[in-house]
Amino acid sequence: MSESSTNPEQWDDGYEILFNSVPCYVTVIDRDFRIVRANDAFHDSFGYAPNIHCYEVYKHRDTKCRGCPAEKTFGDSKIHRSNQVGVGKKGQKIYYTVRTSALKDVRRNLTHVIEISNDVTPLRKLEERVRQAERLGAVGQTVAGLAHSIKNILMGLEGGKYIVSLGLEKNNKEMINQGWEMLERNFDKTTSLVKDFLSFSKGRLPRLEIVDPGKLVMEIVDLYKEVASRSSIELAPEIDDGVRSAPLDPSGIHTCLTNLVSNALDACLASDKKGTKVTIRVKEKKGVLIFQVEDNGSGIDYEIKKKIFTTFFTTKGGGGTGLGLLTTRKIIEEHGGTISVVSQSGKGARFEMHFPRKRLLELYRQSTRNSKGQPANSK
């Protein structure tokens, strides 16, 4: 290859034709980050840009971009890749993936970097449309679920009112009591529904503190031991010795554990077995903090297992709002964790919450950085 052919500013016609026919943006940048050559596709989208800094043309900014792939290539001669958002000549957003490669002269000196970019704007727009549709779908599903719950509550209230009136008409005290209990139950359900819905819809980052996971488990045992003992259900904590303190949102984890334990107790009550037991376990395995809530109650069959983490799904008829497990999953995911269930109908169930410590630590660092950056009186 001749000297002139390796100097991008002196390419001959053959290279020029090839350069301009490539169906992607191609620019050649010198060590000052000035565009010395740009192909037709680039001119069409970003405008003509001889000897102007690449960041001015691509991004309409005055300084170099952070993590600039061209700068990296100038540093190590290697190919680098990144996803970028630029501004086109009409002010439109252009999403592109860029690859940078070293361009050397005959003496093997790295004089320029070639940037080859693919416009992925249509793909991004499509992704955004899909995300939007998913969001709308979720809103629709939530509204439909809420309407379903409200209709059932209204029917319960209507029923309670009717039975009280009938009892009064017939002077039947038992009937009046039955209707009154229905009214009370459905008023309580309204309160629970509103509370659960608000807690579910609250989008917030977990408020992480360094807490003792074993202590959280003991708090839940204290909270439920009386209820469990009244129903002859054994409630047992199991805290492994190796469990260290961890950054968790204590109130969030408290909500998750109460939801799971209250479900487990309900499953024991629904079972005909004697000697029912709920175990709340916390352990550590390969850098993952694991909470388990296990019961030997009625269990969950396959069909129900498929639906338990969906909005407003409940097996408790009048007793549940169908938001408990969904809220639990949301809180766990906000901690970077996951939830799973192992169960067979009639053989009990085990819910597991997994929190990778690495992720918890990252979130904790992030949250302390954010709180330092906030004014003292902000919440």
Added chain:
Amino acid sequence: MKYRKKILVIDDEKDVLTYLSTFFADNDFAVVCAENGREGLKRAISDSPDVITLDISMPEESGVKLLRELQSGESTRKIPVIVITGVSSDLKRFLDNRNQIHSPEGYFEKPVDRDLLLTKVKEILKAAKK
């Protein structure tokens, strides 16, 4: 002794069951209740009700599946079914357009107007008599 018409109420909401069974009993029906689809099907076969009210959204077995089973069962296919549901009105269109399911004899959304429901039950029974 006067023969009382028998009605089977299927709903997973205990309060709805109590409400409807009290209402129908007060209107001189013999009432049988079922809290889920499986029990509902068993009751429909064993008790041969004159009419069934069926909730569509139940956790263990969906009411749509039960409706199909009732409509295809040898001993249950002639029992008129009134769907009572808390899910949206699109369900009616869905039921009306399914090949495998005949439209139910009645369709009510919760909370139901009990007088209209009673009128519908009487209408269905009267039509069945003819």
